[in-house]
Structures are given as C-alpha cells and as structure tokens.
Amino acid sequence: MTYWIHIARSIDRVTLHRDRCSEVPSHSTSSDFWEGGWFDYPDKERALRAMEQAGTNAQRHCPLCKP
Numbered sequence: 001m002t003y004w005i006h007i008a009r010s011i012d013r014v015t016l017h018r019d020r021c022s023e024v025p026s027h028s029t030s031s032d033f034w035e036g037g038w039f040d041y042p043d044k045e046r047a048l049r050a051m052e053q054a055g056t057n058a059q060r061h062c063p064l065c066k067p
C-alpha cells in the first residue's frame, strides 16, 4: 500500500494519508520537500520517517483514512 504525506509549511503541519484517501489529489501537484506539497512512499515506515524529517511542529494522522 502507498502512503502519502502532505507537508503544509504555511501551517507548520504534516499529515499522513493512505493511498485511497479522498484528500489525496488525483493529479500530481507541484511539490518541493522544503516548500511543501504531497509526497508518496511505498510503505508506512518510510512515510513516517519523512514526516520526522519534514520538521514541522504538528504531525497528524488523517482522521478520514486513519493511516
């Protein structure tokens, strides 16, 4: 299963999602790890590590898809 993280620098928050979450954009958007955006990972461990590395104050798990 693919996991997605959404880095939102403007609100200093990163959110973890599952592949099929309705909040995950179906079209790729411009993403830059230091600017923010959506990033996909092939497993949860890597996604969690990326969340740590994002360095935002808040780390959330999406309440919709409950990853």
Ligand SMILES: [Zn+2]
Residues within 6 Å of the ligand: 016, 017, 018, 021, 022, 023, 024, 062, 063, 064, 065, 066
């Ligand atoms: Zn979600």
